[in-house]
Amino acid sequence: MPVPASWSDKLLSVLRIVAGLGFLQHGLSKFFGVPPFPYPLNGLLTAAGVIELVGGALLLIGLFTRPVAFIASGMCAVGYFLVHAPQGFFPAVNGGEAIMLYCFIFLFFAAAGGGSWSVDALTAKKG
Secondary structure, three states: OOOOHHHHHHHHHHHHHHHHHHHHHHHHHHHHOOOOOOOOOOHHHHHHHHHHHHHHHHHHHOOOHHHHHHHHHHHHHHHHHHHHHHHOOOHHHHOOHHHHHHHHHHHHHHHHOOOOOOHHHHHHHHO
8 A cells, every 4th residue: 555645745754854963873873972083083083074064953943944955965976076986986886875865865855945843934924
């Protein structure tokens, strides 16, 4: 039995929340060591960590979803091509599957918004 189309907006919100939590975890790892981040931070990793921490939190609650998701998508694309692509063509081989998926999930949010369970939707109803 297929999922009813009436669920799509709510499932969009669930996807945003789960992706936001996952992205936030990367920022928490870099700055707070939860879980421990295995590399020393340089300027690029610090910038990525700020985007992951702040962007992940904003995506989690659905605030400024479209611009935050666009920035996060770009960061993921840069991360993929700087870190993973030089290690091989295929994402399954170069370890880039997760960042590739984040890139396109965030690009989708940049176009679709955060869904009905978001601060953006709540403020749009009040305005």
